[in-house]
Amino acid sequence: MRRSGVVAAVTVAAPAPLPKASPADTLRILLLAAGPLFAKGLIRRRPAMVRFLARTDAEARGIALLARLRAKYGEGPLRLAFPLRGAALILSPRHLRRLLAETPEPFAADTPEKRASLAHFQPRGVLVSSGAERAERRRFNEAVLETGCPVHSLAPALIRLCEGEAASLLARGGFAWPEFQAAWFRMVRAAIFGPAARDDEALTAMLHALRGDANWAFLKPRRRRLRRTFLAAVGEKLRQAPADSLAGLARARATPEAAPEDQIAHWLFAFDAAAIGAFRTLAMLALHPDAAARARRDRPFVRAAMLDTLRLWPTTPAVLRRSERDTDWEGRTLPAGTGLLVHLPFFHRDRGRIPYADRFTPAAWLDGRAEAWPFVPFSAGPAGCPAANLVLLVAGAWIEAAIRRHVVLLPPGTGLDPEALPATFDHFALRLSLRPLPRSRREPALLGAVNPLSPDGDFDG
Ligand code: HEM
Numbered sequence: 001m002r003r004s005g006v007v008a009a010v011t012v013a014a015p016a017p018l019p020k021a022s023p024a025d026t027l028r029i030l031l032l033a034a035g036p037l038f039a040k041g042l043i044r045r046r047p048a049m050v051r052f053l054a055r056t057d058a059e060a061r062g063i064a065l066l067a068r069l070r071a072k073y074g075e076g077p078l079r080l081a082f083p084l085r086g087a088a089l090i091l092s093p094r095h096l097r098r099l100l101a102e103t104p105e106p107f108a109a110d111t112p113e114k115r116a117s118l119a120h121f122q123p124r125g126v127l128v129s130s131g132a133e134r135a136e137r138r139r140f141n142e143a144v145l146e147t148g149c150p151v152h153s154l155a156p157a158l159i160r161l162c163e164g165e166a167a168s169l170l171a172r173g174g175f176a177w178p179e180f181q182a183a184w185f186r187m188v189r190a191a192i193f194g195p196a197a198r199d200d201e202a203l204t205a206m207l208h209a210l211r212g213d214a215n216w217a218f219l220k221p222r223r224r225r226l227r228r229t230f231l232a233a234v235g236e237k238l239r240q241a242p243a244d245s246l247a248g249l250a251r252a253r254a255t256p257e258a259a260p261e262d263q264i265a266h267w268l269f270a271f272d273a274a275a276i277g278a279f280r281t282l283a284m285l286a287l288h289p290d291a292a293a294r295a296r297r298d299r300p301f302v303r304a305a306m307l308d309t310l311r312l313w314p315t316t317p318a319v320l321r322r323s324e325r326d327t328d329w330e331g332r333t334l335p336a337g338t339g340l341l342v343h344l345p346f347f348h349r350d351r352g353r354i355p356y357a358d359r360f361t362p363a364a365w366l367d368g369r370a371e372a373w374p375f376v377p378f379s380a381g382p383a384g385c386p387a388a389n390l391v392l393l394v395a396g397a398w399i400e401a402a403i404r405r406h407v408v409l410l411p412p413g414t415g416l417d418p419e420a421l422p423a424t425f426d427h428f429a430l431r432l433s434l435r436p437l438p439r440s441r442r443e444p445a446l447l448g449a450v451n452p453l454s455p456d457g458d459f460d461g
Contacts, residue, residue, distance in 0.1 A: 018088070018332045019073035026081040029069070029089065033062035033343055037317045040424075043117055043269070044211035045276075047428040059345060059423035066091065066346040077329060077340065086338035093374060095329070096342055099321055100381035104134055107321040109383040111339060114320060116217040118266075121210035121227055124259035125266045127383075133257060138386070140258035144249045145267075147386040152393055154191075157244050159397045161187050166401035174433035177279060184275040184398070191394070192267060194242040203237075206230040207268055234261045234268075270387065273315035278395040280427055281309040284360045285399070286408040287418055291362060295403055296442075302399050303392045304365035310377035311370070312360065313425045314344040319379055345423060348375050358421045405442060406434040 021029065036059050040049045053059055066089070069078065076091035090096050099107050110128045118128045126137035146152045165187040169175050175183075185204050189197040197203070210227060213220045238260060241247035247264060254260040285292040285305060295302045319342040327334045351357045354373065356364065364370045378385035385391075402408060410416065411431055 016332070018077060018079055018329060018334060020079040021069065021073065021081055021089075023081045025069060025072075028065055029080065032058065032065050033346070034318070034341065036062055036424075037343070037345075041215040042316075042318060043214040044208065044272075045428075046215070047426075050424060050426050050428060054422060054424040054426040057423060060349075062343070063346050063349050063423060064351075066343060067350050067352050077334060079334075079338075086335055088334060088338050088340055090340060090342045091346075093347070096347060096376070097374065097380075099340060099342065100319075100376065100379060100384065103321060103381055103383040104130065106324045106327055107340065108324050109321060110134070111320045111322045113217055113339075117214045120214040120220075120222055121207060121230065121269070122262040122265040123227075124262040126263060127266065136255060136257045137259060137263060138382070140250070140253055140255070140260065141263055141386045143253045144246060144263075145387045145390050147389065150389050150393075152390050154244060154246070154249070155393060158191055158394060161190050162394055162397035163401050166398050170402060170406065170434060174431060176431040177427050177429075180279050180432075181272070181275050184271070184278070187394075188268065188271040190245075192241075192246045192264060193237040194240075194245040194248070196240070197237055200237075203230070203233055204268070206233070207265065211269055231261045231265065234264050238264060267387070270385075274391045274395050276315055276427060277306055277310050277391070278398050279430075279432075280313060280425055281306045281395065281399055282402055282408050282432055283410060283416070283425075283427070283430060284309050284312075285403060286410045286432060287416055288360055289407075291360065292403055292408065293441075295399065299396065299400075300366060301362055302396045304362035305360075306392060306395050306399065307365045307370065307375075307377065308360055308362045311348045311364075311375045312358075312421055314348060314377045316377070316379070316385075317344050318342065319344060319376075344376065347373075348377070349423065359419060360421065402434070403437075405437050407437055409433045409435060 036053050040046055040053060070076070070091045075095070077088040077095060078091055080087045080089065090099055103109050108130060110130050115128045118125050122128070124133075124137070126134060126141055129137050141147070152158065165183045169179065169183040172179070182201075185201075186198050189200055189203065193200075206226060207230060210223065210230060213223060238247045238251060241251065243249075243252075246267065250260050250264060285295055291301075291305060295305055321340040321342075323334055323336055323338045323340065325336045348354075349357045364375075374380070376384075378388040378391075409432065411433070414430070416422070
């Protein structure tokens with residue numbers, strides 16, 4: 001259709017600049033949203049701080065604050081009013097997907113904070129590497145942890161180890177977190193280095209001490225001698241590990257650039273998060289008897305239960321990136337050098353957008369809702385956790401061992417409300433007890449393994 005002969009001058013309005021939080025809102029974000037994640041210890045949890053946060057419900061206030069700020073400033077990224085360096089908060093699922101997919105270029109994973117922190121015990125870890133070194137260390141991690149395989153090639157041996165350690169623990173009739181964690185780490189040492197390392201508690205104690213320092217990042221001087229002793233002990237065990245252990249596989253796939261000792265230091269550290277996830281999943285199954293009954297006969301559901309527990313309480317609650325160059329966000333520019341923060345509890349627990357935000361909902365991992373949102377307790381994309389499948393396999397084996405012949409029970413007075421689960425879960429204070437399951441309600445051992453994560457751990461939505 002032809003309009004009148006008058007040619008209208010069309011002015012294209014420049015897009016509004018990316019929103020910037022006021023100094024007061026920036027301070028609120030630091031105190032209420034980012035503060036608790038750092039305060040409770042990103043590398044090693046501080047029990048007293050977790051207890052404090054659980055009592056004050058401060059993390060729930062942080063999540064609500066970010067929801068309010070998104071309503072006030074829009075989808076972001078929301079720049080923060082930092083005096084010295086640029087920083088921004090990711091607030092929309094679309095931007096979260098982009099950030100994770102476009103790692104490590106232009107969004108580098110090796111941020112200065114992570115470097116300062118992880119240098120305490122794994123200065124050459126993949127998480128704090130860049131360029132060709134990152135590529136080689138990532139390749140090594142994926143090859144040994146078998147990132148793309150729902151069922152690791154060492155699964156039979158790993159499951160035997162889990163079953164063995166779980167059996168001694170279950171024989172006690174109940175267990176608190178310290179006993180669970182100790183038994184778990186016996187399994188971890190044997191899985192990584194072979195049975196001879198099972199009781200080497202000194203190795204784990206060295207790592208725990210270094211992780212405690214890592215919580216302080218720049219603020220604590222490095223204990224170089226302890227780090228050397230620890231990494232040398234890892235190297236020694238790596239050389240001696242049997243072929244059917246993770247370190248045995250590592251030896252076969254290592255190159256000098258892969259820095260295998262540092263990667264293994266990360267595995268030893270990160271298995272703690274898997275222990276926390278498994279223990280809390282058992283608590284969720286105790287709180288939800290119907291879910292426990294289903295978990296006894298349905299392996300994908302066991303894994304979905306672990307995933308939803310990690311959604312509710314992500315063990316890596318902050319995902320950090322740094323933009324290497326200017327980046328364009330719908331026509332608006334974020335300058336090079338900006339630090340980007342993803343506050344995972346906000347994405348996982350935003351009541352305004354997720355109807356079941358504060359309820360245990362394993363089904364969301366089986367019907368596509370989790371991927372579509374997305375929930376990313378293991379992150380995703382080229383720097384996503386390369387051990388997600390391995391973690392689900394091992395944690396699943398412990399959970400199945402615990403519930404197969406027992407009902408797991410919470411002590412009275414935990415205050416856990418299935419309709420409104422708290423933002424902070426103080427697992428340090430929890431003791432789970434066990435009651436034998438009547439024979440008529442026992443299921444035959446579960447067969448087959450289907451992983452609710454797609455094999456590449458990526459989004460579908
Ligand atoms: C519940 C248990 C675990 C959770 C929730 C978890 C989650 C994560 C997350 C969120 C990241 C950060 C990814 C990013 O910055 O985008 C990560 C990185 C990583 N995780 Fe895990 N992880 C767990 C256990 C493990 C275990 C047991 C291992 C090794 C055996 C492991 C190995 C790694 C490695 C090597 C990286 C660095 C990847 C890279 O930078 O390319 N994780 N994990």
